[in-house]
Amino acid sequence: MTATSTPLAAPSARRARRVATVRALLRRPSFVIGTAVLCFWVLCALVGQAIVPDDPYATDPANALASPSGAHWFGTDALGRDVFSRVVVGSRAILTISLLAAGLATLLGTTIGLVMGYFGGLVDEALSRVAEAVMALPSVILALLALTALGPSNLTLVVVVGFAYSWVIARTVRAAVLTERGAEYVAAARVRGERSPYIMFGEILPNVVPVVIVEFTVRVGMAVFSVASLSFLGFGVQPPSPDWGLQIADSYGVLSAGAWWTALFPALAIASLVVSVFLIADNVQGALSE
Numbered sequence: 001m002t003a004t005s006t007p008l009a010a011p012s013a014r015r016a017r018r019v020a021t022v023r024a025l026l027r028r029p030s031f032v033i034g035t036a037v038l039c040f041w042v043l044c045a046l047v048g049q050a051i052v053p054d055d056p057y058a059t060d061p062a063n064a065l066a067s068p069s070g071a072h073w074f075g076t077d078a079l080g081r082d083v084f085s086r087v088v089v090g091s092r093a094i095l096t097i098s099l100l101a102a103g104l105a106t107l108l109g110t111t112i113g114l115v116m117g118y119f120g121g122l123v124d125e126a127l128s129r130v131a132e133a134v135m136a137l138p139s140v141i142l143a144l145l146a147l148t149a150l151g152p153s154n155l156t157l158v159v160v161v162g163f164a165y166s167w168v169i170a171r172t173v174r175a176a177v178l179t180e181r182g183a184e185y186v187a188a189a190r191v192r193g194e195r196s197p198y199i200m201f202g203e204i205l206p207n208v209v210p211v212v213i214v215e216f217t218v219r220v221g222m223a224v225f226s227v228a229s230l231s232f233l234g235f236g237v238q239p240p241s242p243d244w245g246l247q248i249a250d251s252y253g254v255l256s257a258g259a260w261w262t263a264l265f266p267a268l269a270i271a272s273l274v275v276s277v278f279l280i281a282d283n284v285q286g287a288l289s290e
Contacts, residue, residue: 021287021288025284030283034276034280035280038276041272041276042095044089044091045091045092049092052082052089053082053084054082056082057240059081060076061079065257067261068261074265077251077262078251078253085242087242089242090242091269091273093241094245101161101165101219101223102216102220102222103216104159104162105162106166106212106215106219108166109168109169110170112131112173113176115200116173116177117175118181130167131171134167135171139165142160143235144230148235152235153238157236161223169212169216173211173212180207180208214285214288224270228248232245232249233249245266245270248266250262
């Protein structure tokens with residue numbers, strides 16, 4: 001992208017592009033479906049505790065491992081807790097942590113990527129080596145190592161997952177900045193005597209926002225999967241939270257008894273949320289590149 005000819009034209013042109021992008025997205029069925037599923041889970045996270053038929057924390061040993069029925073739509077778990085209520089309420093923890101982790105990753109990654117791409121040279125080389133070292137380990141393994149040392153907590157989970165994904169975003173933003181830093185508007189800013197922080201955040205960043213948006217959306221989906229995996233392994237959200245990963249972990253011992261519903265419905269919830277976010281990200285990337 002290059003700067004528009006007049007300062008007044010720039011906001012108008014950006015506004016027109018945003019409107020065109022939104023209209024293009026709304027014409028894509030997969031985007032609409034993905035957005036509808038995501039909005040459903042967001043609604044569950046916001047008001048789920050008030051609308052579920054049963055207390056997701058209340059145990060009822062007399063009804064333990066009851067199969068799906070009119071009384072318990074998704075059945076009950078080994079402690080007699082209503083699986084449907086726990087799936088609905090469990091969306092709050094995983095969505096909150098995943099969004100915060102993706103937001104932190106995007107903030108850190110965008111800043112690091114701007115620095116790498118703008119300054120280049122030794123700065124770029126040093127940060128690139130750090131990025132390669134971090135990315136050499138799978139994000140879940142890296143998070144496991146950090147959580148083992150620091151101890152599991154929601155705040156630690158946000159920081160660890162956010163840090164792990166920030167370097168992936170940094171590499172992508174760096175590539176976009178390398179394309180932009182030779183543009184005329186950057187040269188003009190330097191001629192005006194603008195300082196490097198202003199050029200990076202005031203001039204270049206607005207032109208790489210589409211890349212940042214796509215990266216944030218993708219990382220939300222990846223964070224959901226990572227948080228659920230860590231909870232399943234006992235290093236994520238801790239009991240008695242109705243977290244989806246925890247529910248699958250708790251169901252492991254009763255699957256042999258035929259209680260398939262205790263694992264199926266939380267797993268479907270994770271899959272639907274991850275797929276919906278990836279559908280949104282794929283369509284946003286396609287619309288922005290048109």
